[in-house]
Amino acid sequence: MRRARSLADLVLAALCLWAAWYHTPPGALLRTAFARLFGARSATPPLLSYYGAGARTFQLAEPLPPRAVLSPGAALGLGAQSALERTSPADRAQVLARAGLRSGSADALGDWIGREAQRQGSREAAVLSLFCGEEAARFARERSGSGRGGASLEELARQLPPLYADRVALAATALTLGTAYALGWPLPDSAQVTSPFGVRAHPLLGARRFHSGIDLGIPVGTPVRAAAEGIVRRASDDRVSGRLVLVDHGSGVSTVYCHNDALLVAPGEVVTRGQVIALSGNSGLSTGPHLHYQLDLPRGPADPLLFRAARPPQLASGGTEP
Amino acid sequence: MPVPATDPPAGALDAAARLADRLRWFFLPLALCALVAVGVHTAADVVGEIILRMVDAADAAFDGLVSRWSVTAPLVDLVGPSQRIFFARAVALLWELAADALLALPMLGYDERADEVKRFRELAAKARVRPTTLRVAHPFATGAVALAGSCAVGRLLEGTLHFGLRGAIGSAADALARGCALAAVLGLVSFIAWRAVVYALVRADARSDRIPFRRARAFTVGLPGALLLLPLALAALRAAPLLSFLR
Numbered sequence: 001m002r003r004a005r006s007l008a009d010l011v012l013a014a015l016c017l018w019a020a021w022y023h024t025p026p027g028a029l030l031r032t033a034f035a036r037l038f039g040a041r042s043a044t045p046p047l048l049s050y051y052g053a054g055a056r057t058f059q060l061a062e063p064l065p066p067r068a069v070l071s072p073g074a075a076l077g078l079g080a081q082s083a084l085e086r087t088s089p090a091d092r093a094q095v096l097a098r099a100g101l102r103s104g105s106a107d108a109l110g111d112w113i114g115r116e117a118q119r120q121g122s123r124e125a126a127v128l129s130l131f132c133g134e135e136a137a138r139f140a141r142e143r144s145g146s147g148r149g150g151a152s153l154e155e156l157a158r159q160l161p162p163l164y165a166d167r168v169a170l171a172a173t174a175l176t177l178g179t180a181y182a183l184g185w186p187l188p189d190s191a192q193v194t195s196p197f198g199v200r201a202h203p204l205l206g207a208r209r210f211h212s213g214i215d216l217g218i219p220v221g222t223p224v225r226a227a228a229e230g231i232v233r234r235a236s237d238d239r240v241s242g243r244l245v246l247v248d249h250g251s252g253v254s255t256v257y258c259h260n261d262a263l264l265v266a267p268g269e270v271v272t273r274g275q276v277i278a279l280s281g282n283s284g285l286s287t288g289p290h291l292h293y294q295l296d297l298p299r300g301p302a303d304p305l306l307f308r309a310a311r312p313p314q315l316a317s318g319g320t321e322p
Numbered sequence: 323m324p325v326p327a328t329d330p331p332a333g334a335l336d337a338a339a340r341l342a343d344r345l346r347w348f349f350l351p352l353a354l355c356a357l358v359a360v361g362v363h364t365a366a367d368v369v370g371e372i373i374l375r376m377v378d379a380a381d382a383a384f385d386g387l388v389s390r391w392s393v394t395a396p397l398v399d400l401v402g403p404s405q406r407i408f409f410a411r412a413v414a415l416l417w418e419l420a421a422d423a424l425l426a427l428p429m430l431g432y433d434e435r436a437d438e439v440k441r442f443r444e445l446a447a448k449a450r451v452r453p454t455t456l457r458v459a460h461p462f463a464t465g466a467v468a469l470a471g472s473c474a475v476g477r478l479l480e481g482t483l484h485f486g487l488r489g490a491i492g493s494a495a496d497a498l499a500r501g502c503a504l505a506a507v508l509g510l511v512s513f514i515a516w517r518a519v520v521y522a523l524v525r526a527d528a529r530s531d532r533i534p535f536r537r538a539r540a541f542t543v544g545l546p547g548a549l550l551l552l553p554l555a556l557a558a559l560r561a562a563p564l565l566s567f568l569r
């Protein structure tokens with residue numbers, strides 16, 4: 001009897017060691033150490049990729065440009081198409097064949113995800129279904145305890161074995177890009193870009209610095225609107241960014257609105273798309289009234305214009321920053 | 323689990339059982355440490371969301387402070403909103419490693435006793451009479467993360483079997499995976515996680531005995547560690563979907 005118990009304990013111990021060795025950061029540290037020690041090649045993923053259930057997103061050099069103003073469904077379709085561009089042609093063909101799709105166009109993918117979201121209960125589960133298959137999405141949904149709808153991609157991904165990690169990453173990328181494509185604009189389209197995104201000479205500090213958003217020149221007191229629904233994570237005041245609002249739209253997408261005159265929302269508040277969240281101003285380190293509008297994706301800030309069909313008028317010179 | 327000694331596979335099984343019996347001293351501490359580490363990671367992953375909220379608040383306060391002087395103003399960009407997730411995960415990683423040092427690593431010293439139930443009863447009774455922060459916090463946190471660890475290992479096994487065998491045996495893989503996962507979770511909770519709690523109590527008891535019994539000291543010794551472990555333990559309980567294995 002005791003020996004049989006020992007055998008059962010040994011099997012359980014093996015399970016624990018397997019899980020700890022391959023699925024925890026300390027396990028990854030040990031694997032790297034062992035690989036170094038014995039001169040073996042180690043393919044340990046970065047330690048921080050063990051968080052968020054491995055739902056990391058890929059860095060996309062240049063997302064596919066939208067041709068027109070997109071509905072949320074079409075935006076998600078374009079996000080999925082952009083993510084699919086990351087895969088090999090064989091993988092892409094497999095994903096499309098499994099979904100029964102002839103074309104990998106944004107419209108076809110958007111329609112498919114919309115229908116699947118009806119069946120699976122959420123767009124997260126639908127996108128997971130596209131990239132990992134219906135069975136994996138069902139498995140994750142049933143076990144995440146949220147039944148129909150509600151579960152974030154992380155919660156769903158946490159239920160899946162690691163062999164899906166790469167596919168989950170594609171789903172996360174699709175959701176992130178889809179959310180970014182669906183963003184509205186905080187100001188009327190007529191607002192001029194006074195300073196673009198990217199490296200440029202700083203108007204006040206002089207040196208060449210990375211500009212993490214775009215500046216839109218507008219008179220003080222112009223209503224600033226939330227680019228999409230979300231939760232206010234930050235409504236604060238400092239002497240560089242001035243009065244700023246940070247709205248989290250989910251799927252790793254957040255938008256930041258700096259240099260306002262007055263903030264109309266508080267942290268934790270849920271805002272709707274188009275809701276006036278601030279009145280623009282000239283607060284913080286700024287040379288003139290403007291809104292610094294910033295789009296943040298999981299891998300860093302991105303140019304909000306890349307996700308937008310309509311281009312606002314550009315002002316050739318000057319700058320109003322940071 | 324009686325093993326008939328007559329047929330050859332059972333003979334091999336018996337030999338394996340005998341070997342396993344001889345190696346208990348070696349693999350049980352490793353199993354305890356690994357299970358607690360898996361549980362701590364599961365909890366730290368869940369707690370990442372809360373950390374993100376804390377990073378937001380801390381970043382706002384930090385920016386408010388450093389932006390007052392032009393020399394330090396560029397530091398405002400140090401934790402830009404885009405680095406929030408990276409930063410939060412880095413904090414979660416440090417938190418996890420600290421909790422591993424407090425809970426998982428000591429498990430390597432596990433010394434099995436013939437009657438663990440008796441050992442547990444005695445120490446639990448002592449903890450009721452002379453409670454200290456250590457005697458309460460460490461066994462509770464160990465139990466919570468070991469439970470979460472058991473569920474995480476069970477889910478990992480279930481997913482691996484479900485998707486690994488589906489090609490070979492079709493929909494039967496679902497039932498097999500569910501059965502194995504349930505058996506694994508029950509086995510882990512009753513054979514491994516339970517021992518981890520006992521040993522956490524043993525260690526907490528030994529450390530508590532070393533502090534002179536004055537109420538204040540009994541409360542303050544180990545308090546920072548307990549404050550570090552408590553949020554993680556609560557997150558672990560949230561991340562232990564025991565019932566989902568029965569559905």
Ligand SMILES: [Zn+2]
Pocket residue numbers: 195211213214215291292293321322
């Ligand atoms: Zn700017």
